[in-house]
Amino acid sequence: MFSVVVILPVHNESWLIGSVLGQVTEYAHAHPQWRFIFVDDGSTDDTPRKISDHIESGSLRNMELQALNPNRGKARALKQAILDSTEEFVLFTDGDLAYRLEHLDQLAAGLEHADIVIGSRQLAEERQTNITFLRRMTGSIFNLVVRLLTGLPHKDTQAGLKGFQRNAARAIFRAQVVTDFAFDAELLFLARKLGLVVHEIPARVSSRHSYKKSKVSLLKDPLRMFASLLRMRVLHRKLKRRPHRGIPGYSGNRPSHADDSGTAATSETIHPKPNE
Ligand SMILES: Nc1nc2c(ncn2[C@@H]2O[C@H](COP(=O)(O)OP(=O)(O)O)[C@@H](O)[C@H]2O)c(=O)[nH]1
Ligand SMILES: [Mg+2]
Numbered sequence: 001m002f003s004v005v006v007i008l009p010v011h012n013e014s015w016l017i018g019s020v021l022g023q024v025t026e027y028a029h030a031h032p033q034w035r036f037i038f039v040d041d042g043s044t045d046d047t048p049r050k051i052s053d054h055i056e057s058g059s060l061r062n063m064e065l066q067a068l069n070p071n072r073g074k075a076r077a078l079k080q081a082i083l084d085s086t087e088e089f090v091l092f093t094d095g096d097l098a099y100r101l102e103h104l105d106q107l108a109a110g111l112e113h114a115d116i117v118i119g120s121r122q123l124a125e126e127r128q129t130n131i132t133f134l135r136r137m138t139g140s141i142f143n144l145v146v147r148l149l150t151g152l153p154h155k156d157t158q159a160g161l162k163g164f165q166r167n168a169a170r171a172i173f174r175a176q177v178v179t180d181f182a183f184d185a186e187l188l189f190l191a192r193k194l195g196l197v198v199h200e201i202p203a204r205v206s207s208r209h210s211y212k213k214s215k216v217s218l219l220k221d222p223l224r225m226f227a228s229l230l231r232m233r234v235l236h237r238k239l240k241r242r243p244h245r246g247i248p249g250y251s252g253n254r255p256s257h258a259d260d261s262g263t264a265a266t267s268e269t270i271h272p273k274p275n276e
Contacts, residue, residue: 003088004091006094007081009077010041011043012045013045014047025054040066041069041073042070048065052199068080075179078092078183089107091104092162094195097206098161100204113199114194116199119159119201121159122202123203124205149230150188150189151194153191158184159203171190172196177236180221180225190239193242195241254273
């Protein structure tokens, strides 16, 4: 039985997936009680084939590929994988390994004392020289807008590095509706409404990540994300704000498997071979 699940969303990452698989394999060997799931989402390159070949040819029992089709975006891919999981701690991190895998140890350690732990690039000590000026500015403005519209205190809601206690994950992902990159802010908006405890850890962007082209458009996405923040406020207005002390029936209580019809997409899971 695995205690922690790590979900790694990927889409058209063929050029770097070989290196990612090497790093995740090493890390998965060192964490045999953790399960690692790559969630590919209708890649049009050979990313899923490379992942499945790697899993099938190796001896790891704790690495899987969930191949969704068609492409419906990172938010929906994560939602489906998270609601399908059964582990006590649910972590996700960008599948391009923008953040070194060692951050996951800190997320898991933090979850001993909090419902949710998020990576914050603002808390990283050294200045991140590997983020372009334009991207940094867009990020800062978006964060300001998030804080103004939601009243959230976090200086970085957007890092693709977050961990949840199982029941917190279920409560949040069942309620969430945003399908673009504003979904990260929505997760924290819902967490506050549910009265959950959120801790932050420093998130350092790996230097290799600077060479990578982002799927987030600097022009279109901020506008779309702004619209999503407004929409989210309206849609969740009926959700009563709970006092800051966690969700009822919390620890040790394994809720029944979610049947979230809003996440329907075809899915294929590649498991490691049974007798290896
Ligand atoms: N499953 C899935 N993953 C995605 C999708 N879009 C992006 N990703 C993955 O999500 C992670 C973050 O995306 P990226 O474009 O690097 O965003 P950025 O680093 O925040 O600029 C990467 O591992 C991507 O491969 C998608 O539509 N579906
Ligand atoms: Mg990235």
